[in-house]
Amino acid sequence: MNGRVPPLGDQCGLWQTVLAAAAGRCQCRGTCGTSHERDGGRCKTVHGGYGRRHGTGPVHLLAAAADPDRLLLPAHQAAALPKQALAAWCPECHDATRRAADKARQAAPSAEPDSLFDL
Structure with missing residues (x-):
């Protein structure tokens, strides 16, 4: 698929599916703290391209939860997310x-109380 080499753990092609849906480009729209205004509101980093900093080498995109709050899920729960949520x-x-x-x-x-009993 366009010379993209999937990660070792991508037996079912999930990473390739996510990258194909993203056209090989990072899908961040500013949740990282950068507005990405100059790039149409979306990060310009492409898979296999070079990073923003000098000497970082080629960038390898990853498939992860699209919702920023879900990026904090434990690994076993993140691995169970459907492809639509990536x-x-x-x-x-x-x-x-x-x-x-x-x-x-x-x-x-x-939301939880600090102690076992209300005093």
Whole structure:
């Protein structure tokens, strides 16, 4: 498929399906903290292209949850997501979005009580 070599764990072609739906381009639309305005509102990083920083080498896109909150799921739950819930991410956007989602979750007040009993 366009010279894309899938990751070793892609026995069922899920990664290839996600990358084909994304046309081989990162699908971040600013959740990473970058507006991507100059690129039409979407990250311009393509699979096999070069990173934004000098010397980073070719970029390998990954298939991960499209919803930023789901990027925080444990690995066994993330692996069970259907292909419709996945998006192609460049490593920079993926990591920045994941950090932002984690920071937002930590800042949100906990719905659970702090103690075992109300005093």
